[in-house]
Amino acid sequence: MKNKLFVAALGLILTTQIGFAQDVLIRHATVLTITKGTLPDTDVLIRDGIITEIGTNLRAPRGIEEVDATGKFLMPGIIDAHSHIALTSINEGSSPVSAEVTMEDVIDPYDIGIYRALAGGVTTSHTMHGSANVIGGQNETIKHRYGKRDPDELRFVGAPRTIKFALGENPTRSHGRRGSQGGGGIVPATRMGVEQVLRSSFENGKRYMEAWDAYNQAVKTNPRAVSPEYNDRLEVMADILRGDILVHCHSYRADEIAMLLRVLKDFGVTKITFQHANEAFKVAPELAEFGATASVFADWWSYKMEVYYSTAYNAAILMRNGVLTSINSDSREFIRHLYHEAAKSQRYGGLSDDESLSMITINPATQLGIQDRVGSIEIGKDGDVVLYDSHPLSVYAIPMQTYVDGKKYFDRLTDPDDMRIQVNPTASFNSYETQITGKDHFHGENEILDFEDLFGVEFESTTSTSKSN
Amino acid sequence: MNLILTIVLGFLSFVQQQEQEPKARQGTYAITNARIETVSNGTIENGTIVIQGDRIIAVGKNVAIPSGAEIIDGTGLHVYPGMIDSGTSLGLTEIGSVAETDDTNEIGDITPHMDALTAINPNATAIPVTRLSGVTTVIAEPSGGLFPGTAAMINLFGYTAEQMQAGNAKMLVLQFPVKPSGGGFGGGGGFGGGGNSDPEAEYKKAMDKLNEVWNRAELYNRIEEAYQANPQGKERPVYAPEMDAIRPVLLGTRTLMVKVDQEAAILAAIAWVKERKIQKVVFSGVSEGWRVADKLAEAGISCLVGPMLATPTRGSDRYDRAYANVGLMSQAGVKVAIRSGESENVRNLPFNAGFAAAYGMGKEAALRAVTLAPAEMFGIDNDFGSLTVGKKANLFISDGDPFETSTNILALFIDGFNVPIESRHLDLYKEFLNRDSGRLKPVEVLPAGN
Known part of the structure; x- marks a missing residue:
């Protein structure tokens, strides 16, 4: 939050847009296109931020920067369909429904987490509202243009609007069962309550939409027609019903996943991505029939009751059942090695290289509605690519360079150690930060949480603090 | 692949x-x-x-x-x-958020007499899950407070704690106080840190407490030794279980496992164990070990390092420091083993080792750090850590390099x-890969009166 004023001030000063898109010619790479196979010893030309040519012995435009990628692997920039980096707040936890808020307002371009994600080959993040509310806020899809100081310069212009929903333990704990006595007193306290919060929100949204549609018709012939009262929350619900906003729903158990499918069917909403969805594998045929997609963890489980009956084979089962699936991070740590997380689907379920890599590229792109722009190496797509020293599914793979819009934002060999673009003047240079690890989804101040999703980046880890007091 | x-x-x-x-x-x-x-x-x-x-x-x-x-x-x-994970809470926790299933942390800050071996559930769901990664042995640690208890080396098969215990290796855990780091956003955390109070004062308080406990333990030990040498005509000393649990470290029969991460705290811990003449000591965590690797090497202190899969400890740090830390320490001459710090995902130990290997340590050194190195550190290398005639048959068959993600055990x-x-x-x-999907359509309800 404290960055906000600083950001706003700088935003006024810095109006430069230079270096947004660039040209580069990457030569002799093994190109993992994802959608069109693997091309050995291939050149990729990016001009003005767009992939314009893929082939062998491409003619170099005059003055273009050439990168010799002999022996290296080039893949599309990784897309994280569930992240909370580059945000100054996560949860508007004050109400079970907060559809009107949006992460667009809280983008933090100074977050070092953006650079660390780039160093793991991630070029696009779906930065999401938290999971405290049944209907949370709207999310923002960003490109990792680290170094830009204007939050708007990180936005993925043209990406569809999306919204966060949440089922199960988090919304019931955050509202109905809040406090030590469990008497939050606000519905929902149960999964039954979660369904009714959804149904009434959709029904109110539908009536609102119909009232406005009727008014818009009426006003054409009757200029004195009276408009319905404007309601920013119901505007968003109506836009979901119109199909203008994609739903991304935090969920774990198979029963609650099936519940949301029923609710969406009843209201004619067709586009849904289940986030986390640890038990999605149990209802994979139902998800496939609906056309729902899933964005899951590679192997997180057992940190809370609703993920106890999980399996690391979740992604493989879903893919084999025809459910479009992505692997996400939901973590400032895991976002740095999503390529490794995707590779786990080979140990747990024997997915092919292309299948595994599709789960961090074209599949999350599809879930975010940006598959025509990113997610594969194809002519006409954005020049978002990452160069590895070896095959990215190997545990020994090291990302060497990462490009967004043809501009290099990460270079392992030449970047300095300290890549911060804003240094907190009150912090000493030696400030020690407790590390974030795979365990951090359940540590907290006598509270239950699954990492950033519920409490956000401002939550201070207390991993080594005594619980005794 | x-x-x-x-x-x-x-x-x-x-x-x-x-x-x-x-x-x-x-x-x-x-x-x-x-x-x-x-x-x-x-x-x-x-x-x-x-x-x-x-x-x-x-x-x-x-x-x-x-x-x-x-x-x-x-x-x-x-x-x-079989791989050895040198720091986990496997078997002590079943479901992270369900307090009834979490036995890592007893009430109080001074609980060295709490024995992790007692609370390890041989049938924890995560144990077979872990075995599938080639990990056969782990250190299970209690946590919380200054002296959370005694950790134990266990094999991941057995029906009782006795059957699981690996070579009788136990370690007394000390969570070393965190040095203040200049305050400000992002600082603090850890035992003795945080809060609104003066961090220097908090640190001094924590160190005073540690020294007071240790002084008392030394005194207790001297009295007990004197009594046992010649009980004739002496009153039996009062039994203090906390002090009794520290005695094996003072007698040099048990290893003190000092949990310490931050540069300044590592230096303070090196000085403290030297001053206290601790005979057997290892450091655990040691995420800023690379900053003072020469000092650790000079002091001859073995380190259980990790996890590698973690964010850097400072905003100013190079992005890959946590991956590279253990390799940098190893190359500076520090004896190292690798720990995942995990509970349900100890299965990711080989991946921690793989990242360490890739970011400078090399495969051979990384493999040693999850096998023979920890066995040597705890004096159980007669039985564990390598494939040698006469050792325990703790081993696995894989279809490839066990650090490689696609490999199966x-x-x-x-x-x-x-x-x-x-x-x-x-x-x-x-059960679910090819689940019957015939139930996609609801079963038809027969008409009433049928």
Whole structure:
């Protein structure tokens, strides 16, 4: 939050847009296109931020920067369909429904987490509202243009609007069962309550939409027609019903996943991505029939009751059942090695290289509605690519360079150690930060949480603090 | 990179013979024609390893296979010593958020007498899940407070704590106080840190408490020693379980495991263990060890380092410091082992080692850090840590490099028991991969009155 004023001030000063898109010619790479196979010893030309040519012995435009990628692997920039980096707040936890808020307002371009994600080959993040509310806020899809100081310069212009929903333990704990006595007193306290919060929100949204549609018709012939009262929350619900906003729903158990499918069917909403969805594998045929997609963890489980009956084979089962699936991070740590997380689907379920890599590229792109722009190496797509020293599914793979819009934002060999673009003047240079690890989804101040999703980046880890007091 | 599970399952059914409900059992086994990574004596191509009872009785290229041995054809496969994770809470926690299932942290800050071995659930769901990664042995640690208790080295198979205990290795855990780091956003955290109070004062308070406890323990030890040397005419000293639990460290029979991460705290801890003349000591965590690696090497303190899969400790740090830390320490001459710090995902230990290997440590050193190195540190290398004749048969067969993400573990032995490759994760896979989808359509309800 404290960055906000600083950001706003700088935003006024810095109006430069230079270096947004660039040209580069990457030569002799093994190109993992994802959608069109693997091309050995291939050149990729990016001009003005767009992939314009893929082939062998491409003619170099005059003055273009050439990168010799002999022996290296080039893949599309990784897309994280569930992240909370580059945000100054996560949860508007004050109400079970907060559809009107949006992460667009809280983008933090100074977050070092953006650079660390780039160093793991991630070029696009779906930065999401938290999971405290049944209907949370709207999310923002960003490109990792680290170094830009204007939050708007990180936005993925043209990406569809999306919204966060949440089922199960988090919304019931955050509202109905809040406090030590469990008497939050606000519905929902149960999964039954979660369904009714959804149904009434959709029904109110539908009536609102119909009232406005009727008014818009009426006003054409009757200029004195009276408009319905404007309601920013119901505007968003109506836009979901119109199909203008994609739903991304935090969920774990198979029963609650099936519940949301029923609710969406009843209201004619067709586009849904289940986030986390640890038990999605149990209802994979139902998800496939609906056309729902899933964005899951590679192997997180057992940190809370609703993920106890999980399996690391979740992604493989879903893919084999025809459910479009992505692997996400939901973590400032895991976002740095999503390529490794995707590779786990080979140990747990024997997915092919292309299948595994599709789960961090074209599949999350599809879930975010940006598959025509990113997610594969194809002519006409954005020049978002990452160069590895070896095959990215190997545990020994090291990302060497990462490009967004043809501009290099990460270079392992030449970047300095300290890549911060804003240094907190009150912090000493030696400030020690407790590390974030795979365990951090359940540590907290006598509270239950699954990492950033519920409490956000401002939550201070207390991993080594005594619980005794 | 690609692997077909049917091959794996086919192999397993072979290894487990025709049993309907495969059970772990000892016997005489010969794994033949395998690539054997001994760790202590290099790699043996097309080698054979013979297991009898709980021990390895032969390893080599041309070894006699006892008659009646069950032969496991290891052609194209690899045999490694079981991996050791030098820092976990495996078996102490079942479900992270459900307090009733979390036995890591007893009430109070001074609870050195709490014994992790007591609370380890031999049937924890995460234990078979972990075995599938080739991890056979872990240190299970209590946590919280200044002296959370005593950690134990356990094998990941057994029906009781006694059966699981690996070589009687136990460590007294000390969470070393955190030095203030200049305050400000992002600072603090850890024992003695945080809060709104003066961080310097908090640190001094925490150090005073540590010294007071240690002074009392030393005094208790002296009184107890004096009494035991000659009880004649002396009153029996008052029993203090906390002090009693520290005695083995003072007597030099137990290792003190100092949990410490931050540069300044590491330096303070080095000075403290020297001043206190601690005979057996290891540091654990040590995420800023690379900053003071020369000091650690000079002090000759072995370190259990990790996790690697973690964010850097400072905003100003290079992005890959946590990956590279253990390698930098190792190259500076510090004896290192690798820890995941995990509970349900200790199965990611080989990936922590893989990242360490890739970011400068090298595969050989990383493998040593999850096998022989920790065994040596805790004096159990007569039994564990390498594929050597006479050692316990803690080993696994894999279809490749066990650090590599796509590799599968095909068979695993602990104490010579051929432990079934099964876990809830695999069970759910088998149950749901080709789930019957005939129930997609609701069952038709018969008309009323039918």
